[in-house]
Amino acid sequence: MQRMITALVLGVTGIFVVSAGFALGQQMLKQYTLQTLAENDISVDQALTVAQGAINECKKDNSAITVAVVDHEGSVRFIVRGDGATPEMVDAARRKAYTARTFRQATSAWLERTALDAVDDKGKRIDLYGQRLLDNTIAEKGGVPVIWHGDAIGGVGVSGSKGGGEADEACAKAGVNAIADQLF
Amino acid sequence: MSRMSLMLNAAVAAGLLVAAGGAAQAQSSTITSEQAMAAMRAVQAYAKNDGSNPSIAVIDRDGNIVLELRGDNAAPHNIGLAERKAFTANKFKMKTIEWRDATKAGTPRADERNTPNAIPLGGGVPVMLGSDVIGAVGVSGTRGGQEGDTAGAQAGADAIMKTLKRLEARN
Numbered sequence: 001m002q003r004m005i006t007a008l009v010l011g012v013t014g015i016f017v018v019s020a021g022f023a024l025g026q027q028m029l030k031q032y033t034l035q036t037l038a039e040n041d042i043s044v045d046q047a048l049t050v051a052q053g054a055i056n057e058c059k060k061d062n063s064a065i066t067v068a069v070v071d072h073e074g075s076v077r078f079i080v081r082g083d084g085a086t087p088e089m090v091d092a093a094r095r096k097a098y099t100a101r102t103f104r105q106a107t108s109a110w111l112e113r114t115a116l117d118a119v120d121d122k123g124k125r126i127d128l129y130g131q132r133l134l135d136n137t138i139a140e141k142g143g144v145p146v147i148w149h150g151d152a153i154g155g156v157g158v159s160g161s162k163g164g165g166e167a168d169e170a171c172a173k174a175g176v177n178a179i180a181d182q183l184f
Numbered sequence: 185m186s187r188m189s190l191m192l193n194a195a196v197a198a199g200l201l202v203a204a205g206g207a208a209q210a211q212s213s214t215i216t217s218e219q220a221m222a223a224m225r226a227v228q229a230y231a232k233n234d235g236s237n238p239s240i241a242v243i244d245r246d247g248n249i250v251l252e253l254r255g256d257n258a259a260p261h262n263i264g265l266a267e268r269k270a271f272t273a274n275k276f277k278m279k280t281i282e283w284r285d286a287t288k289a290g291t292p293r294a295d296e297r298n299t300p301n302a303i304p305l306g307g308g309v310p311v312m313l314g315s316d317v318i319g320a321v322g323v324s325g326t327r328g329g330q331e332g333d334t335a336g337a338q339a340g341a342d343a344i345m346k347t348l349k350r351l352e353a354r355n
Contacts, residue, residue, distance in 0.1 A: 044237065076254060078253050079252040080217050080250065081220075081248075
């Protein structure tokens with residue numbers, strides 16, 4: 001009888017200890033999840049697919065382009081310089097990608113918005129020209145953002161195509177389209 | 185065999201003479217974007233074996249970037265370091281792991297470590313055409329430390345060399 005009671009007490013205590021431990025573990029896990037911030041970012045695979053898509057599009061008129069893909073913070077994820085391109089082209093492509101990423105729009109649209117005479121819907125001057133003075137931006141066409149669930153997870157910039165800024169942008173767009181199935 | 189190679193040498197020399205006679209400008213070789221991509225894929229194939237996501241830089245003979253890739257979940261220093269390793273290998277015409285050992289503190293060459301942008305860490309491998317550097321590959325962030333980074337970069341440099349050999353065969 002005494003032994004049974006001891007076993008019962010031990011068993012109940014055991015259950016308490018285990019459940020308390022479990023609760024503590026859960027609490028710690030919760031705290032751990034709260035301490036880190038998960039951010040969405042363009043992956044290496046995606047960056048390479050985007051770049052290849054842009055290169056293929058621009059190959060149609062034999063343009064050897066320079067392509068840059070930046071991540072959600074605007075840092076370089078991937079760059080490849082076209083044959084015969086100058087080192088300045090690399091920086092131009094990077095800055096196009098950065099500008100598109102940070103302002104979440106194609107640099108062509110951003111160019112219009114930041115023009116000295118740009119106006120809003122009601123015809124009022126918006127005067128965003130100052131954005132062009134920010135570091136790492138560039139007032140040139142050829143940059144397109146990579147948007148996933150309304151979140152700019154990256155940007156792509158193209159320079160050096162034979163057709164100039166408009167063709168640069170078309171190739172950059174073709175690059176983003178290469179991962180369109182992942183950007184639902 | 186030796187006659188074959190003699191003939192080959194003669195043909196190459198004749199080709200060089202023709203090129204030199206036909207054009208007054210200086211010419212040099214460098215690596216193409218396609219070769220840089222081939223190097224990147226070789227480094228990635230190497231990295232797949234050790235389960236890492238290294239950052240990669242390929243530079244041309246002038247030390248300018250041809251290709252840069254920042255691996256998934258890379259540490260902030262990785263990409264810049266890959267570039268510096270490639271630069272160092274290009275500049276000193278040797279693997280950076282060997283240059284590191286050749287420039288240890290107290291040795292006659294120790295001062296070379298003061299070269300701006302050079303880095304005494306393994307992971308940079310030059311791409312040589314004879315005694316000419318035509319580019320370099322730098323890798324940072326494999327699992328094998330400096331030896332692993334060196335092996336990865338070597339795989340990249342080898343991939344470029346392979347395309348050169350294929351070109352030679354075609355000519």
